[in-house]
Amino acid sequence: MIPIPRSDTDDAKRMIEEHKECTESMKGVAGSTILKCATPGDTTVVSGGIHEDFQLNRVLLRMRALPAKGKLVVICTKVEKEWRIARLSGIRGVPPEFVTDKVYDNEQDPQHDIFVMRLDEMAETDGFPEHFREGWKRRDDAWTVT
Amino acid sequence: MSWMSITGYADKFSVHPEDKIKFYVNCDGPAEYQAEIVKLIHADTNPRGPGFIEEKIAAEVNGTYPGVKQEIYSGSYGFVTDKPQFRVGSVTLQAWIWPTTPRTHPKYWKHGAQGIVTKWHDGKGYGLFIGEDGAVEFRVNGEVLTTGAPLRDHAWHFIAASFDGETGEAVLYHEPQIIYALDPEIPPVRKTLATKLEYTPGTPTVIAGYTGSFSDAPQAKASVPAGILIKGHYNGKIDSPRISSKALTRLEIETMKMGAQPGLTERRGSGPTGKLSESIVAAWDFSDGISTIVGKDKGPYLFDATIVNCPTRAMTGYNWEGQIFDWKIAPKQYGAIHFHDDDIDDARWATSFEWTVPKGTSSKFYAAKLTAKDGSEDYIPFWVVPRVGEETAKIAFMVPTISYMAYANEHLANNAGGAELLVYRVPIMQQQNMFLSEHREYGGSIYDTHTDGSGLCLSSRLRPILSIRPKYDHFLAQAPWQFPADLHMIYWLEKKGYNYDVITDEDVSYDGLARLENYNVVISGSHPEHNSGPQLDALHNYQQRGGRFMYMGADGWYWVHSYHPAYEERGRGVVTEMRRCESGIRTWRADPGEYYHQGTGELGGMWRYRGRYLHTIAGTGMSSEGFDISTYYSRTPESNDARVAWAFEGLEYDEKLGNFGLVGGGAAGTELDIVDTMLGSPPHTLVVATSAGRHTEGYLLVMEDFGFNQQGLDGTQHPRVRSDIAYHETPNGGASFAFSSIAFCGALPWNNGDNNISTLVGNVLNRFMQDGPLPAPPSAAVIHRGRADYDQPLNKARK
Numbered sequence: 001m002i003p004i005p006r007s008d009t010d011d012a013k014r015m016i017e018e019h020k021e022c023t024e025s026m027k028g029v030a031g032s033t034i035l036k037c038a039t040p041g042d043t044t045v046v047s048g049g050i051h052e053d054f055q056l057n058r059v060l061l062r063m064r065a066l067p068a069k070g071k072l073v074v075i076c077t078k079v080e081k082e083w084r085i086a087r088l089s090g091i092r093g094v095p096p097e098f099v100t101d102k103v104y105d106n107e108q109d110p111q112h113d114i115f116v117m118r119l120d121e122m123a124e125t126d127g128f129p130e131h132f133r134e135g136w137k138r139r140d141d142a143w144t145v146t
Numbered sequence: 147m148s149w150m151s152i153t154g155y156a157d158k159f160s161v162h163p164e165d166k167i168k169f170y171v172n173c174d175g176p177a178e179y180q181a182e183i184v185k186l187i188h189a190d191t192n193p194r195g196p197g198f199i200e201e202k203i204a205a206e207v208n209g210t211y212p213g214v215k216q217e218i219y220s221g222s223y224g225f226v227t228d229k230p231q232f233r234v235g236s237v238t239l240q241a242w243i244w245p246t247t248p249r250t251h252p253k254y255w256k257h258g259a260q261g262i263v264t265k266w267h268d269g270k271g272y273g274l275f276i277g278e279d280g281a282v283e284f285r286v287n288g289e290v291l292t293t294g295a296p297l298r299d300h301a302w303h304f305i306a307a308s309f310d311g312e313t314g315e316a317v318l319y320h321e322p323q324i325i326y327a328l329d330p331e332i333p334p335v336r337k338t339l340a341t342k343l344e345y346t347p348g349t350p351t352v353i354a355g356y357t358g359s360f361s362d363a364p365q366a367k368a369s370v371p372a373g374i375l376i377k378g379h380y381n382g383k384i385d386s387p388r389i390s391s392k393a394l395t396r397l398e399i400e401t402m403k404m405g406a407q408p409g410l411t412e413r414r415g416s417g418p419t420g421k422l423s424e425s426i427v428a429a430w431d432f433s434d435g436i437s438t439i440v441g442k443d444k445g446p447y448l449f450d451a452t453i454v455n456c457p458t459r460a461m462t463g464y465n466w467e468g469q470i471f472d473w474k475i476a477p478k479q480y481g482a483i484h485f486h487d488d489d490i491d492d493a494r495w496a497t498s499f500e501w502t503v504p505k506g507t508s509s510k511f512y513a514a515k516l517t518a519k520d521g522s523e524d525y526i527p528f529w530v531v532p533r534v535g536e537e538t539a540k541i542a543f544m545v546p547t548i549s550y551m552a553y554a555n556e557h558l559a560n561n562a563g564g565a566e567l568l569v570y571r572v573p574i575m576q577q578q579n580m581f582l583s584e585h586r587e588y589g590g591s592i593y594d595t596h597t598d599g600s601g602l603c604l605s606s607r608l609r610p611i612l613s614i615r616p617k618y619d620h621f622l623a624q625a626p627w628q629f630p631a632d633l634h635m636i637y638w639l640e641k642k643g644y645n646y647d648v649i650t651d652e653d654v655s656y657d658g659l660a661r662l663e664n665y666n667v668v669i670s671g672s673h674p675e676h677n678s679g680p681q682l683d684a685l686h687n688y689q690q691r692g693g694r695f696m697y698m699g700a701d702g703w704y705w706v707h708s709y710h711p712a713y714e715e716r717g718r719g720v721v722t723e724m725r726r727c728e729s730g731i732r733t734w735r736a737d738p739g740e741y742y743h744q745g746t747g748e749l750g751g752m753w754r755y756r757g758r759y760l761h762t763i764a765g766t767g768m769s770s771e772g773f774d775i776s777t778y779y780s781r782t783p784e785s786n787d788a789r790v791a792w793a794f795e796g797l798e799y800d801e802k803l804g805n806f807g808l809v810g811g812g813a814a815g816t817e818l819d820i821v822d823t824m825l826g827s828p829p830h831t832l833v834v835a836t837s838a839g840r841h842t843e844g845y846l847l848v849m850e851d852f853g854f855n856q857q858g859l860d861g862t863q864h865p866r867v868r869s870d871i872a873y874h875e876t877p878n879g880g881a882s883f884a885f886s887s888i889a890f891c892g893a894l895p896w897n898n899g900d901n902n903i904s905t906l907v908g909n910v911l912n913r914f915m916q917d918g919p920l921p922a923p924p925s926a927a928v929i930h931r932g933r934a935d936y937d938q939p940l941n942k943a944r945k
Contacts, residue, residue: 026775030192030625030892031810032571033774033842043775043811044802050570050843051862057843061567068563074574079617080191083574088560092597093255095583096560096575107574107624114572 002058004122012119015056019115022049023108032108034060062127063118067135072099072117074110085110085117149581151175151522152213153588153610155493156514158717159547160531160650166502169514169526170495172610173213176518181499182208186511186527188637188895189616189630195808195895196637198617200515207501213518216496218609219369220587221256221379222489223355224430224441224451227371231391231427231447232265233345235311238390238425239263239274239284240399242304242464244482245382246598248297249280255586255597256487259283260380261356262305263387267349273356274307275378284309284318289339291318295332298322299382302464304403310393314338319396323464334396353387353430353441353451354380354485368494370454379487381598385432385463386481392425405429406444416446433481436460436473436744439491439712441483456491456604456710456721458484460744462737471739474747486596490589491713491721492608503530509538509647511545511636513616527614527629529648534657537664540915541646543639545632546671547607548651548678548707551722553628554611555582556591558733559621570774570844573621578612588612592676592724593733601734603750604710606721622773623816623889625809631891632671634808635698638894642908644915652719655681655709662688667914670764672699672891673817676707676724682753685763692878694914696907697764700869700888701817704730704760704768706753710745725750729850731771754850759826765874766819766827766884770867772845772860776815776889777837778805779871785834789923790873793834793883793909797902803835804903809892813903814840818869819886829931831874837887838868879919883910 005011019034026032028041034056038045050057069090075098076083083104086096104110125131154171161167173179183205191198202208226232241263250257257278264273269288277283280296284307297303302323309316318335349357350371358377366373388402406429407417415423426445434442436459441451460473463481473480501514509532513525529545532538558565559573560583566573575583582588586597589609594602613620613628620627626634639646647665654661655678662668662684674697682703689695705724713720726732727741730752743750754760760767780803785794797803804813814837821827841861851866852859861867869887876882885891885907893903913920 028194029775029811030194030808031623031773031775031815033844034571035775035842041811042805043777044805046775046842064564064566064570066563066566068561071563071566072572073559074572075580076574076576076619079576079619080193086575088563089253091251091253092561093584093586094253095580111572 001062001127002055003124004059004062004119004126006124007119011055015053015059016116018049018053018056020112023112027106027108032111063115063122072114074107074114081105083107083110085114148175149577150524150612151520152179152516152518152524153612154498154514154516154524154526155608155610156526156528157608158528159607159719160529160653161503162531162533163503163505163507166500167528168497168500170216170493171211171498171516172216172495173518174215176213176520176522178210178213179516179518180210182515183501184513184515186513186616186633186636187640189633190626190808190895191617192625192808196898199637203512205501207499211498214498215365217365217368218490218493218587219375220455220490220589221355221376221487222453222455222457222485223376223379224353224453225350225371225376226428226449226451227350228348229447229449232351232389234391234427235343236309236391236393237272237343238306238308238392238394238399239272239388240306240402241274241387242302242385243382244300244302245276245297246299246600247381248276248299256379259378261352261354261378262380262384263353263389264356265345265349265351267346267357270344270346271349272309272343274305275356276380282318282320284316286316286339287341287344289341291316291335291337293318293320293332293335295320295330298324306399308393309339309343311343314340315393350374351389352376354384364496367496370452370494380485381487383461383482383484386430388429389427390425391427394425398422405431431481432459432483433463433477436477436480437711437747455489456606457486457489458603458744460740460742462739466739468739472742474742484600486598486600488586488589488597490587490609491606492716493610511633511648525616529650531649531653532647534660535664537647539645539647540666541644541669541911542662542665543635543646543648543669544654544671545648545650546628546674547719548676548722549671549674550611550614550629551605551607552592552676552705552724553613554591554605554607555588556613557582557594561594562733565621568773569622570772571624574619574624575621576619578615578618582612595734601726601736603725604721604723608716608720623809625892628673631673631809634891634894635669635672638899638904638907641899644911651677651681654684656718658684659687662693663691665693666917667694667696667911669696670698670702673888674699674702675704677703677705677753678707678709679748682758682763689876689880689882692876692880692919694880694920695764695882696910696914697766697882697884697886698891700819700886701768701771702760703753703763706748706750706756708743708746708748712745727751727755729755731848752850761822761826764882764884765831765872766821766870766886767825768848769818769820769851770845770847770861771817772841773816774810774842774844776807776810776812777840778812779803779814779835779837779869781835782833784832787832789875789927790832790834792913793873793906795909796905801902803906804890804893806896806901807889807893808895809889813890813893814869814887815889817888818845818867819884820866820868820870821872823933823936827872828874829933829935830927831872833870833872835871836868838865841867875920875923881914881920883914
């Protein structure tokens, strides 16, 4: 594994910028990924992002694999109009809770804000022996789908 | 925050003209709501498409109705109504248990004591429980014996307890069957109780729960028995529960494990010994009647338990040996039922209104649209389907209702941390997901695990299914999926003026070929992944006899499904069952020995492993999936073959086919099928277009296509990560066109239906819908072909 870069490093700044360009270019696509559309909102030609920035690719994979408890998600609060960021409870029957008051007017901006939030929240040593916890003994890593 | 104050369902998916359909509505808050029948045309709210389109139908049921709250009482259990023989003075209870959540988080939705075998209510009666601390409890009226030793989850334990009404002596045994080196010993707990057993009249005997309360509230009629609310739902397996009317010794309890054993004496007492036969009140044997919703009692009173909310049966018991894997061959090793606190077979709501579908009502997608003044809204979809022999069109759209049931009330974005790896972006949840995240009583999908973490393999349509809704984007696609996605095709049929009927999986499964044979062409949904055997037989027979088939999606014909026979009297296709066995894309995996369906006894899992390759149905089969973005197709030279060139009239050879769309931004996306003559594609199949080489790293080869984990499986590397549009002829002037991508139909509404995917589909449909056999292919095309002919070395050798 590679360490999660600290937010103030050049690596992190480069990744944040690349990530932002990708999410901006995906506005209007019904779906999204961290790649750049040559024509905004059009997936005919895509490049950059996870296909060309290896470090960004790996860091995103590690973020996506975080356990469900406390994991950041996007909630659409008004269809096609409003989105907000929330956190999963990790407990069956306990719904996600909003974590910010910010209301987005598109699906892509919260994707980017969550990326930046996770860079701050994840330990540099995430996934290394320093982070051993008992949950490793019974799959709380959540790599399996359920 | 309150998410959905109106929810509802109907008693039918598919209704014939002149038949009645009942609607059940929960309106929790608004004093009244408006109901109107609408025809659904387009469900996708995406501003880059035509937007949401419905047409109001003048129906006699349209009107205002009082808002009534209705509740779902989920959680499975067995019960026997109050009988004097259970009202004993002394008692012994025993059972094998395999608990899955002996302890739960304080915020867990049903945190608290769990009942194993109980005749107990509010401090009166007896019962074996698991206490809130996870230890076994024996309750005698208000007295509680506990071992104080938390049960190990996912392990077999034998538990028993006795109470002597004369001496007051009570004993509780907890005997784990798996003991590790550092486990403390759990001695029997003994206590003398100064109490005599008392009973609250009407208290049923309950297995996997206890009697919580008696209620006169109207909504409590939805509980079983009506008005009695069962609480303390247990998560886990129970095998061989017994109730005796004496305080048995430990040795007698050991002998009683054998159960009634009527064959052991020549006088055929209820056994297991003559002496013990005198004290048996009930000795249930869940290995008998696995395909039913009855828990058989082999004791003298025949106290068969009514099994409520369809727990999972055909589960390995405490005595499973790992030698036989089919419960039909060794039922005695399958005496366990796995109960779950979120099982639900039927919401059992009171009828809110009903509609007799007028004669002549067009066969289409409909919904009861429910709205309240506060802005609350829900839609209850249904389909008007002609009776067999009364078809009204040459075209049938086959609504994949089994697949809708498989995905019903899916919770992955909320429960599955790893779901984000699958979709390659942060999941977006909608009001339906938020509502379900706190209303687990609505049950989950066959993609979910139960609240106890075990695989969910049964899904009922008699409950509100919030994923079968218009205006609903699914996190997998960040776009419509299944039901709302299939309306992309419906919009296109309407826009282009085609006359079509709709039929459902249910209709085809029950009516067989008769349901299909009067149509010139049958069109599938975008993701017909889950299918019954009779349905696949009907599709095959239809094409064999000259029928034409348009496979509008991908990842079809994948999983074995069966409708549970125990629910036939409530209607067609009420409960569907599916087991996720050793291969395939699985969000959970069945445990060893638990691959056979409890309803029909057939082997579950992928049709591929039943010898029925996916590619045999329409010519292509699932090869990869990824959910971030979609891409487009390019034609191959085979598209110029005279056998199929007609499909490309009006299209340039170099045109980018479908580099637009409402699912992922392209026609080739989410889940993709390819031609493989070694997996059942007919050897004469033509690959007319492909998306090869254009998919992202988010797309991965399906696991059943490789035997070894290795790098190079994603869309930027693997040659099988692609979608193939394919064509082949079937006998007697039939044919199949496979479009092979779930995102495909999302391209049809683009530019109001005026685009090159629309042209291609129109060319195919116009040819396929014509009367009589299709024109014969050129005679030169009729040649001997082997399956492996396309193998390069073989081709070279032939030349």
